[in-house]
Amino acid sequence: MIKVGIVGGTGYTGVELLRLLATHPEVELAAITSRKEDGMPVADMFPSLRGRVDLAFSSPDKARLTECDVVFFATPHGVAMAQAPELLAAGVKVIDLAADFRLQDTASFEKWYKQPHTCPDLLKEAAYGLVELNRDAIRKARIVGNPGCYPTTMQLGFAPLLKAGVIDASHLIADCKSGVSGAGRKAEVATLFSEASDNFKAYGVSGHRHSPETLERLSLLTGDKVGLIFTPHLTPMIRGMHSTLYARLTTDIDNAGLQALFEQAYADEPFVDVMPFGSHPETRSTRASNMLRIALHRPADGDTVVVLVVQDNLVKGASGQAVQCMNLMFGLEETAGLRHVPVLP
């Protein structure tokens, strides 16, 4: 059994890790930290876990995380990089669900996250945790930066087109819609029920932290300079993310050819489902599961390809992906603990 620690388990990615790990056949939940909630049973904060998770939150100093095999950071940006060196030194692997180990370009990190990067050396060593595009590196990694939710959909949706060199990489458009859980469990007026329900809005249109991450990774897939317009929106549902991607074709390729690019790219992937050409995937078809679905369209048979990508932002977009990385890092079956059938309706 792998001994798992979680730092910062009071948010949505934290409780989702707990849900997934509580039934993972190879995992023993060893510790969960929260300075503020020291001593409180996890199941008192999240009654959904009553009888399923017996741990109590403990303050970081008591948690003995160095005795774990792996520690997940479900924390604000900046926490993981402060604690990773000590854990790694003790032989503990680290998976950060925040942004500390996502961007290789530290200048970009510092610009978007408003803080210096404190361990650029570890950053160089860290693997980017998007399994389908980076499986080998993750397998060997001691430290993984788990991708952002939006970047997961954008990369998996654009990658086959970019690798094949069939689109104009300089003018990609990603119009993305997220459920409200993506904003976290912090008390804020903008995400109150009475503000966010029966309402739809864009945010961060002029610039969002997930742009540099996506650009950095997409540029690794292509020789072209990549340009991206990324527009995030908030949609009144708890979980779910729908990305509508637009790209202009630069070569003569028919619809069957486009479809084949995706089917080949993801033929062996347990968590990527390429639907028939012209499908309209619904976010709920992935709810509470680690599955991501993709469908292609080509309106009026013109030169624009539209890629629709859906996932559960808390699972494949966050905690499920992190567990998928853990499975690889410890040589487990990649799907272990992640075989949930989506909850519909």
Added chain:
Amino acid sequence: MIKVGIVGGTGYTGVELLRLLATHPEVELAAITSRKEDGMPVADMFPSLRGRVDLAFSSPDKARLTECDVVFFATPHGVAMAQAPELLAAGVKVIDLAADFRLQDTASFEKWYKQPHTCPDLLKEAAYGLVELNRDAIRKARIVGNPGCYPTTMQLGFAPLLKAGVIDASHLIADCKSGVSGAGRKAEVATLFSEASDNFKAYGVSGHRHSPETLERLSLLTGDKVGLIFTPHLTPMIRGMHSTLYARLTTDIDNAGLQALFEQAYADEPFVDVMPFGSHPETRSTRASNMLRIALHRPADGDTVVVLVVQDNLVKGASGQAVQCMNLMFGLEETAGLRHVPVLP
């Protein structure tokens, strides 16, 4: 492996059975029938099942249900009783999620369901599928009538009080609220998104089919004549049921004594969680799981006890309970295939 057939898998209890059975360790899904959708892969109707359920719907005549070990009926009232005799004769066990085998009083059945009961003999043999109150009978049964969703909450909430004889059984009040999935997957104006969301209403206040079922079962628990006012409401959420039960105490019992009645009654139950006295259970703490939670209150320390009961109406209130019955009928671990952690948020 138990070979399972499902009759009528196009509704919500049907797709929920598929979700639960697809990962049940002892089950092989053998057949699913739908006259209208003959030949259509189940995963075309429910993309959440893509890659997880390979069956196609087949018309009843082709389905060879008599080769199954057990057949679930997720059909309108009246279908199970028409097909049960042939299946039982072939040695197949039957679990009906509709009302055909719930009411022992056929006159009451005929009054509320507007059709004659066609096999009263089988009815006498049938076990009522509320496990916590009827486990032994279910274990031995060839045929089970799965309880209604509301009756499950009302019976489990009132039973410890009635058995102990501490309340006035002649004036029970059950004010119940159900998510919209309880109304099924039929196309109807009243359950359209634009009608049912951002809205709350009662329905059937003057009389509802779940009253006679509940009265019949509650009266088995007590010598008193039982009287019940049952008020169902529709609340704008997909899954979840919250029953607020009111009863007047007739004996001198303190809060600890009340709490003890419930804790003792459900001490060994894997799917009933008695929360601390004064708790406020939320429906989402049971979402997509077979758990039912109960909490007691006594406002102003007066003579009225308030019992709060929550469950997922599609799981413990329907398909999960049916699987729990199947497990018992086949001598499996009662929790097999039902260990899902509730999905929160």
Added chain:
Amino acid sequence: MIKVGIVGGTGYTGVELLRLLATHPEVELAAITSRKEDGMPVADMFPSLRGRVDLAFSSPDKARLTECDVVFFATPHGVAMAQAPELLAAGVKVIDLAADFRLQDTASFEKWYKQPHTCPDLLKEAAYGLVELNRDAIRKARIVGNPGCYPTTMQLGFAPLLKAGVIDASHLIADCKSGVSGAGRKAEVATLFSEASDNFKAYGVSGHRHSPETLERLSLLTGDKVGLIFTPHLTPMIRGMHSTLYARLTTDIDNAGLQALFEQAYADEPFVDVMPFGSHPETRSTRASNMLRIALHRPADGDTVVVLVVQDNLVKGASGQAVQCMNLMFGLEETAGLRHVPVLP
């Protein structure tokens, strides 16, 4: 034109007052205060008011409220009683949407609101702002305590029965469900979208501030001692309140007689709609309007009468009722500025 001031306009009752008053034919919005938002145009916080309300928030000291004809307090409990004396001395009328002038029993106020009452003399003078039960007093009042949202439904639903003396007043039950806007616009985890949507729960079951208010007012309607079990619930919608009231009949009265009690009581009321016996009113049939609807049921023709009451908690349950009081206090048409047709769907 009546010059109106609003103290504390950043919450939901505040912005609803602005919506109603912006189109009121006899009102001039003169000032709105917020210490924290001093100088910010109201329409910057609430873009729905762009082009319709030109005011900016101002700090209380600059607001010159003493030059208004009437001041509404849409503030936390305790603010109105601190400022009312000075305003009244200056000839300004006061309408408090919080609890400072609701309870005549100051001991009860201090118990439930955890603060001393600082002006018991004014309290004695204050009129309770439930127009249908207290119209004459409101007409003459300088100061009005606007009722709570739940108490409005409970009083209007029980009053005709209590006045007629046909029910057992000692065991009333009110099972009430409120939209989330009733919890206000404060940033709190419990009312985040991801916590409150797709979820249903009770709260304050053992005791809630609206009980003493309701008991005090109901006891004025009857010689009997009044007993009340009041159970509030949170339901995932923005606006709307549904109260399901239960009472036992103590006299021999038929359904037509019950219906007549309500139709006579509210025959001339512009904002109370008594629906046909056996109706199921929906909250959305009152959305964004000052209308409250009532329907009666008598399950199985037994001795229990069930009264269903719906309203928009922010209008008839708060700001609309306050404007209705203002209209009376200034001799205006009672429906002035309140003739909105409910928004459906």
Added chain:
Amino acid sequence: MIKVGIVGGTGYTGVELLRLLATHPEVELAAITSRKEDGMPVADMFPSLRGRVDLAFSSPDKARLTECDVVFFATPHGVAMAQAPELLAAGVKVIDLAADFRLQDTASFEKWYKQPHTCPDLLKEAAYGLVELNRDAIRKARIVGNPGCYPTTMQLGFAPLLKAGVIDASHLIADCKSGVSGAGRKAEVATLFSEASDNFKAYGVSGHRHSPETLERLSLLTGDKVGLIFTPHLTPMIRGMHSTLYARLTTDIDNAGLQALFEQAYADEPFVDVMPFGSHPETRSTRASNMLRIALHRPADGDTVVVLVVQDNLVKGASGQAVQCMNLMFGLEETAGLRHVPVLP
């Protein structure tokens, strides 16, 4: 008073017309037809109208529509063109909320709506009812084709850019999101609460009827050939539409210049609100009102302009716009009956 008839008042645009017209100061509701509901009081179907609309539905033959001054068609496509000739001959003006009089290109109409156009002569005479771009024609028209909801947002969002000739008109992208009421009040599985809530999906990505309408109108604004990728999505809210428009700049224009284009274009428009550059309009800021709001963005100061447009799809996107047309056709104040303040929260 203008005598108004409504054909087909049982859908959402019909009941919204009733809500708006019931308080319109210059309108008398004279007749509303429904073959199926002949004799049923409108307020029995829509209790929100109890006490506010006294009409009953009548079958078309009894409705004496030729005695009206104007008749609105809130019907399926094809009904208005069948009845318009007789009404016009009787001197009655006609406003069609369906598609019969939107497309001047009858071949395109017949392709997308699968029926022949039966009165191409009237079509030539008909005015397209998008007031801000076609006010003079509407003022003089006997017959108006009210725009589709999506086309309203796309045209008002792209028009100032196209008129100024600053964007590449051949590659416009419109990523649009609609509340579920846009799908109408028909009983269909796909728009059930349990299907459409907590879910997000695209539909009609490969081709949608609102494309040809939008293309036809946009091409009138520019000499360039217009190309448009239009992607509609369904978002889980009742009312509201959010269109995210993308266009590439072809000239050197700064942000202030872009903003000026919009501010000048809509300077005198009572129902178009150009928000400050970089704003993020929310759909709820227009809820239940005739207002449409626009905001501009230019990500990373690149060559792509992003235009955000929000409206209430049932008001400015349908019935409100129709009333705005009626006001012009009868020489009334353009805002008469349309001064509702948006309902927030």
